Amino acid sequence: MKRITVLIAAAGLACNLLGELSVAEIVERANQASYYAGDDGSADVTMTITDKGGSVRTREFRVLRMNTGQGTQKFYVYFKKPADLYKQVYLVWKEVKEGKDDSRWMWLPALNLKRSIAPGDKRISFVGSDFVYEDVSGRSLKEDKHELVETTDEQYVLKNTPVNPESVEFASYTVWIDKQTMLPRKAEYYDKSGKLLRTVEAVKVETIQGFPTVIESVAKDLNSGSTTVNTYSAIKYNIGLNERIFTERFLRRPPREAVR
Amino acid sequence: MIKKLNSIIPARAALCVALLSAAGLASALELPWDGELHGFVDGRGGVRTQSDPGEDERNLTELRAQLDSLTYFERFQLQIRGDFIYDELADDIEKIDLESGRGFFDLREMNVVFSPLDWSDVKVGRQILTWGTGDLLFINDLFPKDWNSFMLGRDVEYLKAPSDAIYASFFPSFVNIDLVYTPRFDADRYIDGERVSFYDMTGRYVGQDNAIDAEDRDDWFSDDEIAARLYRNIHGYETALYLYHGFWKSPVGYDVVGDAPYFPELNVFGASAKGSALSGIMNFETGYYDSREDRSGSDPFIPNSELRFLSGYQRELAKNLTAGVQYYVEWMMDYDAYADSLTPGTAARDELRHVLTLRLTQMLMNQNLILSVFTFFSPSDRDVYVRPSATYKISDNWSTSVNGNFFFGERKYTFFGRFRRNNSVNLSLRYNF
Numbered sequence: 001m002k003r004i005t006v007l008i009a010a011a012g013l014a015c016n017l018l019g020e021l022s023v024a025e026i027v028e029r030a031n032q033a034s035y036y037a038g039d040d041g042s043a044d045v046t047m048t049i050t051d052k053g054g055s056v057r058t059r060e061f062r063v064l065r066m067n068t069g070q071g072t073q074k075f076y077v078y079f080k081k082p083a084d085l086y087k088q089v090y091l092v093w094k095e096v097k098e099g100k101d102d103s104r105w106m107w108l109p110a111l112n113l114k115r116s117i118a119p120g121d122k123r124i125s126f127v128g129s130d131f132v133y134e135d136v137s138g139r140s141l142k143e144d145k146h147e148l149v150e151t152t153d154e155q156y157v158l159k160n161t162p163v164n165p166e167s168v169e170f171a172s173y174t175v176w177i178d179k180q181t182m183l184p185r186k187a188e189y190y191d192k193s194g195k196l197l198r199t200v201e202a203v204k205v206e207t208i209q210g211f212p213t214v215i216e217s218v219a220k221d222l223n224s225g226s227t228t229v230n231t232y233s234a235i236k237y238n239i240g241l242n243e244r245i246f247t248e249r250f251l252r253r254p255p256r257e258a259v260r
Numbered sequence: 261m262i263k264k265l266n267s268i269i270p271a272r273a274a275l276c277v278a279l280l281s282a283a284g285l286a287s288a289l290e291l292p293w294d295g296e297l298h299g300f301v302d303g304r305g306g307v308r309t310q311s312d313p314g315e316d317e318r319n320l321t322e323l324r325a326q327l328d329s330l331t332y333f334e335r336f337q338l339q340i341r342g343d344f345i346y347d348e349l350a351d352d353i354e355k356i357d358l359e360s361g362r363g364f365f366d367l368r369e370m371n372v373v374f375s376p377l378d379w380s381d382v383k384v385g386r387q388i389l390t391w392g393t394g395d396l397l398f399i400n401d402l403f404p405k406d407w408n409s410f411m412l413g414r415d416v417e418y419l420k421a422p423s424d425a426i427y428a429s430f431f432p433s434f435v436n437i438d439l440v441y442t443p444r445f446d447a448d449r450y451i452d453g454e455r456v457s458f459y460d461m462t463g464r465y466v467g468q469d470n471a472i473d474a475e476d477r478d479d480w481f482s483d484d485e486i487a488a489r490l491y492r493n494i495h496g497y498e499t500a501l502y503l504y505h506g507f508w509k510s511p512v513g514y515d516v517v518g519d520a521p522y523f524p525e526l527n528v529f530g531a532s533a534k535g536s537a538l539s540g541i542m543n544f545e546t547g548y549y550d551s552r553e554d555r556s557g558s559d560p561f562i563p564n565s566e567l568r569f570l571s572g573y574q575r576e577l578a579k580n581l582t583a584g585v586q587y588y589v590e591w592m593m594d595y596d597a598y599a600d601s602l603t604p605g606t607a608a609r610d611e612l613r614h615v616l617t618l619r620l621t622q623m624l625m626n627q628n629l630i631l632s633v634f635t636f637f638s639p640s641d642r643d644v645y646v647r648p649s650a651t652y653k654i655s656d657n658w659s660t661s662v663n664g665n666f667f668f669g670e671r672k673y674t675f676f677g678r679f680r681r682n683n684s685v686n687l688s689l690r691y692n693f
Contacts, residue, residue, distance in 0.1 A: 051626070057656050082656035083692035086298050087330075101536055103496070110417040112390040116534065116541045120576030128627040226626065248491075249431055253337075253373055253381055260332070 023148045026156050026177060027141050033182040035073070035138040037211040038237030040066040042257060045232055049129050052225030058082065059127055062234075062258055066241045071096035074246035075137060078258040085127070089251050089258075094137050102137070107251040114251055123168055130219035130228035135200060143167075154179055170197055181205065181212035196222055209237045295331035295338075299693060302326070306413050306686025309666075314467020315457050319684045320412050321348040326368070336374035342367045349455070359478075361406065361421065361449055368422055383427040388420045389440060391489055391500070393532045393543035395619060396634060397588050399568045400502035400530040400547050402487060402509060403440075406449035411456045411679065413663045413686040421449050435492045442485040442506070445477040447523060450510035457681045459672040461606050465681075474511035475522040483507070497535035502547065504528040513553070514561040524562045525552040540575025557594025560601040565593040574619075580627070584619040607673045614640045628653040636676060643669030643677035661688045 021029070047059040060081040066074045075092040079085040089107035101119035108115060122133040143163060150157035156177045162168050170189040177184050183205060189198040204216035213235055219228045245255050306320035328341040343366045347353060356363030371385030392401040396419075409418035423446045430437040451458055453471035460466060477483040485506030492499060504527065511521035530547030546569045554562035568591070574584035592598060595611040602608055616639065621632040629652050636645040644667070651661040664685045669677020 049626075055655070083298055083300065084653070084656075084659065086328075086692075101539075103536065110388070111420055112388040116574075118540050118575045118582055119536055120582070121579050124579055125627055224626070244431070249381065249429065249436070252429075253375075253383075 021156075023146050023158070026148065026158065026182075027146050029182040030175070030177045030184050031138060031141055033212065034184060034214075036067055037213065038067075038209070040064070040239055040241040041235065041237045042239055042241075043232045043236075044234045045230055047127070047129050047131075048229045048231075050227050050229075057128065059085065059129070064241060064245065064257055066243060066246065068093075068243065073137070074243065076246055076250070076258060078254055087254070089254065091246060091251060092137060093246065096140060098142065105251070112252075114248055129230075130198070130221045130224075130226050131200070131230065135219065149174070155185070178205075178212075183212050183214065198222060208235050211237055293331055294333075295329060297327065297329045299325065299327040300690050302415065302688060302690040304414065304686055304688040306663075306684050308681070309683045309685060310681065312457055312467065312681040314453070314465065314469055315455070315681070316349055318349065319455065319682070320414070320686050322346060336372045338372050339369050341369040359446075379431045381429045381431075386422045386424050387427060389423050389425065389427065389487075390420060391438070391502070393534045393545045393572065394570050394588070395572060395574075395584055395586060395617065396636075397570050397586060397615070397617065399545050399570060400489075400500075400504065400528060400532065402485075402504045402506065402526075402528060404446045404448050404509060407451050407510075408449055408455050411451070411665055411682060413665055413684060415688075421446070435490050438487075438489040438491075440485075440487040442487075444480050445483040445485055445507055445523065447474075447477065447507075447511075448509040450474075451679075456679065459678040459680075461609075461673050463607070463672055472511065472521050475515060475518055475520050477507060477523045497533050499533045500531065502528070502530040502532070504530075508551075508563065512563050516561060524554070526550065527552060538573070538575070540573055543570075543572045545570050557592075557597035558601050560598075560603055560606075564595070564598050567591045567593065580623040582619075582621050584617075586615075586617040588615040588617070589613065607671070610640050612640060613675065614638060625652075638675065641669065641674035641677065642671070643667070643674045645676040645679070657692050659690050659692070661690075662686070663688070 042062060042064045044062050045060070049057045049059075058081060059079065061077050061079045064076040064078075068074055073094040075090075075094065077090040079088045079090070087109040091105045091107065093103040095102050104117040104119070106115045106117060107113070122139075124132060126133050126136050144160040145163060147159045147161070148156060149159045156179060158175045158177065159172060160175065161172045162170070165171060171192040173187050173189040175184045176186045183202060185202050185205075187200045188196055191197050198219065198221050200217065200219045202214040202217050204214070205212055206215050207213065213232070215232045215235070217230045219230075220226075239257070241257060244250070245257065301323070303323045304320050305318065307318050308315070323346045325344045326341065327344075329339070331338045345353075345364050345366060347364075350362065352362070353364050356365050358367050367386055369386055369388060371383050371387045373381065373383045375381050389403040390401055392398055394401075398405070403423050404421035406418055406421040410416070423440070423442055424444065425440050425442040425446075428439045452473070453466035454468060457465065457467040466472060486504070487506070488503040490501045506526060507523040508526045509523070511523050513522050513524035514520075515522045527550040528547050529550070530545065532543065532545035534541065534543040536542070546567070549566040549568060551563050551565045553559070554564060557564040568589070570586055570588040572584060572586040574582060576582050590613040592609065592611050599608055616637045617635060618637075619632065619634045621630065623630050629650070631650050632648070634647040638644075646666045647664065649661060649663040651659060653659045662685065666683045667676050667679040669680055671677055672680070
């Protein structure tokens with residue numbers, strides 16, 4: 001058994017050296033690099049939403065994330081701005097098994113109320129921005145058929161077609177993934193007629209504690225003319241979060257890691 | 261009336277503006293202490309859409325400024341949140357009563373939170389408390405509610421009235437335990453006829469002129485309340501057991517000797533479960549209301565014991581459109597004894613009161629416009645209560661909303677039908693900081 005593992009690892013390494021990753025490996029590694037860096041992490045996010053007319057709305061929140069095994073994750077999002085969202089918490093227990101929905105809650109401090117959010121469309125806007133829920137917590141790799149359409153010196157270019165096209169607003173999307181960091185740098189979403197609907201771009205990347213990390217990303221909705229810029233700061237990995245933070249106790253009493 | 265309004269508003273408005281600017285300044289600058297200061301100013305005006313013989317034509321004309329401060333200390337957090345209110349329709353606005361929330365100041369929260377042990381949190385002081393699984397239906401949540409605010413059309417956060425309590429939570433590995441001790445009874449801010457009129461079971465109209473005044477329950481440590489909850493997650497389902505020892509939260513008893521309504525003794529034992537099912541979320545909750553002063557059910561002046569049950573299901577119907585339905589029932593125990601004991605001229609309640617609710621919420625314009633409607637419908641009482649609302653977030657700071665409260669009923673004395681004179685609409689404008 002051990003020998004087989006070694007063999008597979010060696011084969012994987014060889015493929016990597018030759019630059020011949022399989023499509024499945026590329027999407028898996030890109031997924032790991034984008035959403036699973038470290039055992040856990042925290043970041044401050046400033047979201048600036050500018051609509052077609054130029055009016056600006058901002059959201060500020062801290063995200064705590066923890067990998068909880070077999071692809072599952074927990075997220076704790078503590079809002080600081082705008083004032084009407086102040087101290088609200090969005091809690092997610094992400095599932096990856098087929099047929100299993102994520103559990104999501106919103107904590108409303110003025111009512112002292114933990115409200116369950118019905119599982120549903122992950123393609124809807126996250127807090128009114130041009131990012132959708134799936135951009136924040138990741139889209140299941142099983143949801144799309146992946147196809148390597150181009151390999152350049154720096155990037156893999158993948159075309160992704162949804163297995164269940166009725167469930168999403170796009171007909172396909174193309175992703176450019178950096179070979180070196182395995183981070184997706186750009187995604188373009190197209191409708192059935194091939195018209196560009198939406199773009200998401202990682203415009204700034206830095207290496208933090210050894211993990212290549214997106215520190216600025218931009219989402220554009222070409223139909224509405226709205227743009228959202230996310231900037232990430234105070235990024236930390238492997239901070240030793242306790243899993244109990246992601247429970248009702250710490251909705252009622254936000255932990256130091258979330259507020260300070 | 262208008263003249264009176266003009267003469268009073270400037271002084272109070274000046275107070276609010278001063279508060280607002282102070283708050284705005286404090287939030288704009290670095291706070292001199294380790295903490296945060298936020299809040300809002302909310303102006304709201306509403307009118308009745310039908311005549312009411314014993315109430316004002318307008319049902320809301322108020323300006324409130326809420327300040328919310330959170331201060332961090334080494335071992336604990338201090339939270340203070342309170343509303344300064346200018347209410348044109350309130351009498352004696354100078355007299356502050358923190359229990360009933362009357363007067364120009366309503367203290368919503370003033371508490372400290374600390375962790376005496378790694379597996380325990382304690383919150384002491386004035387606080388808002390909530391638990392249970394219902395949506396605007398409460399079985400095991402016996403914390404005080406402000407039904408006046410709810411029916412007048414204030415923001416829904418005001419449905420919860422504050423408790424003065426010690427809230428201790430324990431988190432051993434196998435279960436979570438919450439204990440709440442309220443040393444002096446915190447009643448609901450119940451419908452007394454002062455601002456919201458109603459018809460009682462004899463068909464009598466109750467308004468401002470004959471508003472009810474219940475006997476106080478305010479003896480420290482004897483008029484006390486205990487509430488407990490045990491909860492844990494079982495295979496993805498949030499399950500809980502509840503216990504309450506205290507009093508009916510509204511004055512549903514009648515003291516024949518004192519000739520006044522009062523709050524009879526009550527125990528409640530309950531359970532709930534909530535979890536995902538059928539591409540949505542389902543919940544169940546039940547509670548046995550043990551009316552301690554009338555266990556035989558033969559006293560016409562004290563409510564009988566009841567078994568209450570609710571079940572709910574919510575799911576997304578389409579993008580940005582969610583729906584929630586609930587079924588709720590109150591089953592009166594010893595119904596025959598109740599029916600036999602009724603005094604002539606008093607209408608009888610049904611043994612079973614069924615209620616169905618429907619909530620629809622639609623988000624539009626990048627989630628900045630939220631349309632929602634919540635409907636209570638009782639097929640047994642044949643009455644309806646509809647709450648439509650539209651909220652628009654103008655910017656990060658400004659929002660506006662239009663809300664309605666409409667009651668329909670075949671008979672005058674049923675649970676929702678009795679509020680038939682309180683149909684109203686209101687408009688609000690809020691600045692958050």
